[in-house]
Amino acid sequence: MRIPVVLISAGALALAACSTATPSVEPSIAASEAATPSASAAEPSPSAAVSFDGRIAFSSERDGNSEIYLATAEATDPVRLTDNPAQDAQPALSPDGSQVVFASDRSGNFQLYVVAVDGGEPALISDGSGSDGFPAWSPDGMRIAFASDRAGNADIYVMNADGTGIAQVTSDPTDDLSPAWSPDGSKIAFEADLAGVNWELYVTPVDGSDILRLTTDDGASDQAPVWSADGSQIAFSSDRDGNFEIYLMQADGSNVIRVTTDAADDVEPTFSPDGSQLALVSTRDGNEEVYLMDLDGTNVIRLTTDPADDGTPSWAS
Ligand SMILES: [Ca+2]
Numbered sequence: 001m002r003i004p005v006v007l008i009s010a011g012a013l014a015l016a017a018c019s020t021a022t023p024s025v026e027p028s029i030a031a032s033e034a035a036t037p038s039a040s041a042a043e044p045s046p047s048a049a050v051s052f053d054g055r056i057a058f059s060s061e062r063d064g065n066s067e068i069y070l071a072t073a074e075a076t077d078p079v080r081l082t083d084n085p086a087q088d089a090q091p092a093l094s095p096d097g098s099q100v101v102f103a104s105d106r107s108g109n110f111q112l113y114v115v116a117v118d119g120g121e122p123a124l125i126s127d128g129s130g131s132d133g134f135p136a137w138s139p140d141g142m143r144i145a146f147a148s149d150r151a152g153n154a155d156i157y158v159m160n161a162d163g164t165g166i167a168q169v170t171s172d173p174t175d176d177l178s179p180a181w182s183p184d185g186s187k188i189a190f191e192a193d194l195a196g197v198n199w200e201l202y203v204t205p206v207d208g209s210d211i212l213r214l215t216t217d218d219g220a221s222d223q224a225p226v227w228s229a230d231g232s233q234i235a236f237s238s239d240r241d242g243n244f245e246i247y248l249m250q251a252d253g254s255n256v257i258r259v260t261t262d263a264a265d266d267v268e269p270t271f272s273p274d275g276s277q278l279a280l281v282s283t284r285d286g287n288e289e290v291y292l293m294d295l296d297g298t299n300v301i302r303l304t305t306d307p308a309d310d311g312t313p314s315w316a317s
């Protein structure tokens, strides 16, 4: 069983997963479902850059602990943006592709930091009043939505991109995670178990005034929503068909379409800037890798080729 990306325990946004000693910031993909990673010659040699448009930020443990990396079509190897023994995780590229906001426990508990893609020291933007994670840039680049346990359980908040002007969006007693902005900036989709069944997807105006449930599959966990560029669709991951797959639905929750069809876990979808592709994380080759594919699941491109876990892609122009 996959467990939530962030477990809320003892009032902390513990980015812990399963029984791994190292806090995992990726969705916990059951080890039993993944083949034993092989560091043998089976890994293809990354001798040429994979072709794709824009920039993709992701997290990886390839250098011993979770760091943030940036992949571009021009570069053969991803560029490492963080260098800290703490967990640096959940990167989100700004809409113009110039900055990455991410969560890190380098100060003790998870806080949000911003780093320029061309380097420099990450700047703290959290105010330290709770453990913060799941940052998501608003489409105009002016605000950041995130999850925080500062009020006792995980809720969705929004703030200005410099960390000022924090406003609470949700205030229910269950955990609300993984906020995603609609392209017009008016709504936020998120995952929660408000109905007391399991993780379901919800949507609300940014002021939190009208929370609507989008998914109704009570027997499964629906997680990690992300909006298409035209606002018509939401991609998400769900285990409703036995293992985690990527699905698309209309933004009102109707017309669910399954995108992936393999026995491994497929999670953490995000759209390409032009909306024609998805990036996602899958264990289909033995460990967590980032893949790109068309919206119908065809033309699969493997972006990462490292035996360590690679995850949480964010794609911008
Ligand atoms: Ca690190």
Ligand SMILES: [Ca+2]
Pocket: 153, 154, 155, 156, 170, 171, 172, 173, 174, 175, 176
């Ligand atoms: Ca809550």
Ligand SMILES: [Ca+2]
Pocket: 243, 244, 245, 260, 261, 262, 263, 264, 265, 266
């Ligand atoms: Ca699958």
Ligand SMILES: [Ca+2]
Pocket: 287, 288, 289, 304, 305, 306, 307, 308, 309, 310
């Ligand atoms: Ca990998």
